[in-house]
Amino acid sequence: MTTRNLDALFHPGAIALVGGSNRPGSIGAVIARNLFEAGFQGPILTVNPKERAIRSSLNYASVADLPIAVDLAVVATPPETVPGVIAHLGEKGCRAAVVITADFGEGAPADGPGLRQRMLDAARPHLLRIVGPNCLGFISTGPRINASFAHLMPAKGDVAFVSQSGAMATSVLDWASARGFGFSHIVSLGDKADVDFGDLLDFLALDNSTRAILLYVESITDARKFMSAGRIAARAKPVIVIKAGRTAAGAKAAQSHTGALAGADAVYDAAFRRAGMLRVSELRELFEAVTTLSCGIRLAGDRLAVLTNGGGAGVLAVDALEGTPGRLGSLSPATMEALDTVLPAGWSHANPVDIGGDGPGVRYRDALAALLADKGSDAILVLHCPTAVTDSGAAAEAVMGLLETRPRAPVLTCWLGEQTVAQVRRKFAARKIPTYETPDEAVRAFAHLVSYQRNQTLLMETPPARTFEEPDRGRARQVVDAVLATGRSALTEFEAKAVLAAYDIPVVDTRIAATPEEAGRLAEEIGWPVVVKVISHDITHKSDVGGVRLDLHSPAAVEDACRAILASVEERKPGARVEGFTVQQMIRRPNAQELIAGIANDPTFGPVVLFGQGGTAVEVIADRAVALPPLNGVLAREMIERTRVAKLLAGYRDHPPADIDAIAGTLIKVGELLADLPQIAELDINPLLADEHGVIALDARIVVHEAKVNGTDRFAIRPYPAGQQRQIVLADGQVLALRPIRPEDEPGLVDVVRRSDPQDVRMRFLGSVKDFPHLMAARLSQIDYDREMAYVAIEPSGEICGVVRIIADPDNEEAEYAIMVRSDMKGRGLGYRLMTEILDHARKRGLKRVFGDVMRENLPMLHMAEDLGFRMRPGSEDPSIMRVAIDLAPPAAAGHR
Structure with missing residues (x-):
């Protein structure tokens, strides 16, 4: 169930308040005041068995006594009464209810979870939708509904705010009221027993009174519904989200590196990006971002030019740009020549373009016109520092005059100061020209535009056609089934490489030896030099126990290495059972980068693909990108670009660029493996060597369990059928x-x-x-x-x-x-x-x-x-x-x- 009957929430003909009160300070009294004073034009009826009238309006003893049908009910009665109230409302034809009452969850004084289920069971026969329980309530400024116990009624606007936290909703109301910021709707979801983020995204995507959607998220319940609704909404209007709990403290321990690296917050980040949403980290950023995006600016790239009358302010802007998705733009020779003709000889001759502290408005106008014509930048930040020899207002008028002829030009402004420039900022805002108080705020806004545009582009960018054959799914399935039949969960390195090979992921030739002597004989067949590794189901990471020996050139060296491995395992992990050794050729690729690719399972969004810099210090380096499958060429390349190692893969000095197509292809194949083999819970390919000749997997680890669902049913995004x-x-x-x-x-x-x-x-x-x-x-x-x-x-x-x-x-x-x-x-x-x-x-x-x-x-x-x-x-x-x-x-x- 999604948008069904949500029209009764947003556009009711009549409203009932069940649990209204006259007792000062009670929730029932506050909600009654808010409902009656908001200005709703339809009937508002109250229900309370102990009151004759509430706020001078005739009260009814029970829902059954209501003289007319109501579309929306607000319920603020004790928890044990709520299921019965919902049943009676449904019988009277009510189609939506906002349940304010708390104590429906684990640890509640009464049987919270049981009451919650009985409430849902009572609503189901009538298709009655429930917001809450345990929520602040619901506000809609168009029809003048304030079905909440909030302390303020917001101004009318065109931004919807959906919050999982009632306290966050009231904080946003307070912040917005002081700044004259208006809303179309404010919805507090509370425990999300029925109506959730996905439902409201579906509804608000088509709501003509809403131009942008803000979300405060603590958790997502139905990931697939959220992703489908989120992608639809984000294609129609900006969706900006702030997610609580950014730290990795709550991430589950896992056997694989990928499981440890793919923390819950990184997965949420990947989900928001894949849906085309913009994620911000602070409440202030939430409103900065919606203000910026609502100006209609669309960027073609990530390069910023800075125009300033103060060198220090320009330096601050450049410093703030570091670490953001943006970068400093370049000035073309033609632009340099144009600036030379309109600026004094002492101008900076570089980006930032410093026009001098005495720069009048005409200098701003002419320099800005030259920068707008330059293809080396995608946006321009205009900074102004107040001085005794300049007129801040005249400079602003010059900029606004130029932009009147170029609507939606990618220009952001920052007039530093307080009293002397407050009026200037108001004029910029009135003309829908983004304006900010400090250079770092302005640069952060530019970063929001870059990130949002990238996410939107990913929604619509056409991937290249596949360049590789279909995998040998049957062969991979046989390996996994055989392992599960033995009662094991961890595949050996040899078995894991067989699964990868079935998906055409290059692997190094690997043989199995039971004894040091057999390892020496196999090494001669493979050719020198070789690598030997321990095989043990009791050992998760071989390097942790000295279970790997490299660059061996003779049978004797191989046998000695195997015996040294046995001694090291006995010392570092006594009791671990050693089943044998793998022998493989020592790969010499001097230009190769060590990467990691793999999968992990997130409890909310299901399987995720991980990529980053590999090697033994992978978790210390923690250079990783996470993405939701299925992947295509565009998404895989974007995933690679989000890592620090991408700069090394692009080539440097005498190191040629790595084969990015081969790396991207490997990530796509890992995603397909996920879809085909639901038994796979975790997978590491580490290291995955990559250079100009392609990729090759030197080591791999796979953890499997009996599949509880089909391969693609656990995906947050349904893959290609x-x-x-x-x-x-x-x-x-x-x-x-x-x-x-x-x-x-x-x-x-x-x-x-x-x-x-x-x-x-x-x-x-x-x-x-x-x-x-x-x-x-x-x-x-x-x-x-x-x-x-x-x-x-x-x-x-x-x-x-x-x-x-x-x-x-x-x-x-x-x-x-x-x-x-x-x-x-x-x-x-x-x-x-x-x-x-x-x-x-x-x-x-x-x-x-x-x-x-x-x-x-x-x-x-x-x-x-x-x-x-x-x-x-x-x-x-x-x-x-x-x-x-x-x-x-x-x-x-x-x-x-």
């Missing part, structure tokens, strides 16, 4: 491949539009389409497989000739369809076949209804819809549109997704 690939045969005998769409199909979609008759394109998009821009094509090819499905029909040549899709509502009740067949393929039955395939998929999903909008003049589509059993009626607004819909009977063998 590879099992739905098949062939279809048209009426004329032509055989086409049919498969779910992939992000890399974007060029194929563009080609379908390009090769189609303009009239056919107009029918598909319900209007003229002059071009097919990247963002539109990316949105149609990069879909959320949890809520959408699109099938592409592919000719033997590999070209896409048709596509059909459905987009389901958040409640999985109904879906809208769309279809397009390339013009030269029309009249061959392809459209009809695509429609039957997508309707069959909809039935298997459990959808009840599929609908679509069709132009009245599109007679072939209307006739086909009629043949398929669709009903038709006029569109709700446009007379040229017909709405077609079909009710779906469940499949004979029911199975949802």
Whole structure:
């Protein structure tokens, strides 16, 4: 359940307060005051068996006595009464309730968890939605609802704030009130028994009164719902989140390095980034970020130019830039020449551009015009320090005058000072020009823009086509099943490398020896030099017990090394059972970097992929990036770029650049391994050597357990449904491949539009389409497989000739369809076949209804819809549109997704 009946929360016709009171200082009295004084235009009814009237309004003894049906109820009664109250409200037709009452969790005085479940059971038959329990309440400024015990009613605005903490909600209210900051809605979620972040993101994404969404998150309950809703919302409007608990103190201990490195906060960070959200670390940043993003500035890159009349302020800005995602831009020769003509000879001749402490407004204007024309920077920070020989107001007017002709130019301003520049800042704000009090605040705002733009780009960037073959899944599965059959959880190095090899991840040739003498014989077969390592199920990390010996050049040296390993293990880990030794060739790749790649399992978001600098000190270095699978080429490369070792991989001095494609391919394959083998709980490839020749895994560790769910069911993002690939045969005998769409199909979609008759394109998009821009094509090819499905029909040549899709509502009740067949393929039955395939998929999903909008003049589509059993009626607004819909009977063998 997601957005169903949330309209009763945000747009109720009548409200009931159950537990209202006249007792001064009580929660019931505060809520009654807030409700009655907020200005709600509909009826507000109160329920309390001990009161005749509340705030001069007739009170009712019970919910059953209410004279009219209410859409929304606010419940502030003792915990043990809440399930009964919810049941009675549902019987009266109430569709949403805000439960203020606490003591529904573990450790509550009463049976908290039991009461919570009984409350949900009482609501379920009536589809009554519950916000809370244990929450501050709910405020909506448009309809003037204050169903909370907050101390303030916020000003009307267009920013929604959803908070897991009531105390944080009141703090934000206080902060915003002092600054005149308004909200569309404020929702305190409390214990999230029913309505959660995913539900509200789905609703607010389509809420016309909300321009941006702020979240205060302590925990996520349904990760997949959160990711689906978050990605949809972030595509529509800025979503900015502050997450409590950034430290790694709560991270679970794990057997693998990846398990130790992938702390919970790093995973949350990866989830927010993948959803296209912007994460900030402080409450002040939350409002700074929404103010910055709401100005409409969009950046093309991460380079900043600084224009200042004070050298010190410019230096502070450059210092603040260090450690952020941004960097200092360069000045082109043409820009240097342009600045020379408008600035005095003593200007800085570098970025920051210091125009001198006596710089008048015209100097600011001319220098800013030159910087805006420079392609070496993506944004400009204009700084002004008040002096006795300059007019701060005139300088600001000059900047504003120039920007009036260039709306949404990437310019940020910082007029330092207090009283003398307060009016200037207000003028900047009134003109939607971002303005800040200090250079570090301004640079932080620039960093927000860079991070947000990068996250948004990742949502829409088209990945390259796959360059490697499908893995040998059966071979890998055999290895894992055999290990589990023995009762073991840790694969040997030899077994782990066999799994990697099945996924075409290069591994060094490895042999197993039972004795030192056998290790010496195997080493001669492999060739010198060699490496020997201990095999023991009792040892997690071999180097910790002296279980690795390198660069051995003779059988005698190998035998001596094996005996030394046995002695070291006996000394450092007495009682550990040694099963033998692995012997492998010593790899000499002088330019290679030691990396780590692997997976860990997060209790909230499921499996995650980890990458970073490897070696024995991997946890000390802690250079790592975490990402949610599935990965593609774009996401894998971005993951690599987030690490410090990326600079070394790019090449330096006499070290050539490493093969980044090979590293990215390895990360993609690790993600696929996760999807195919749900038994894998942890995996380390450490070290993974990478240089200009590619990658090779020198060591690997895998931990497995019996699988409790299917491989992809544990993913926070539903991966590509590879099992739905098949062939279809048209009426004329032509055989086409049919498969779910992939992000890399974007060029194929563009080609379908390009090769189609303009009239056919107009029918598909319900209007003229002059071009097919990247963002539109990316949105149609990069879909959320949890809520959408699109099938592409592919000719033997590999070209896409048709596509059909459905987009389901958040409640999985109904879906809208769309279809397009390339013009030269029309009249061959392809459209009809695509429609039957997508309707069959909809039935298997459990959808009840599929609908679509069709132009009245599109007679072939209307006739086909009629043949398929669709009903038709006029569109709700446009007379040229017909709405077609079909009710779906469940499949004979029911199975949802």
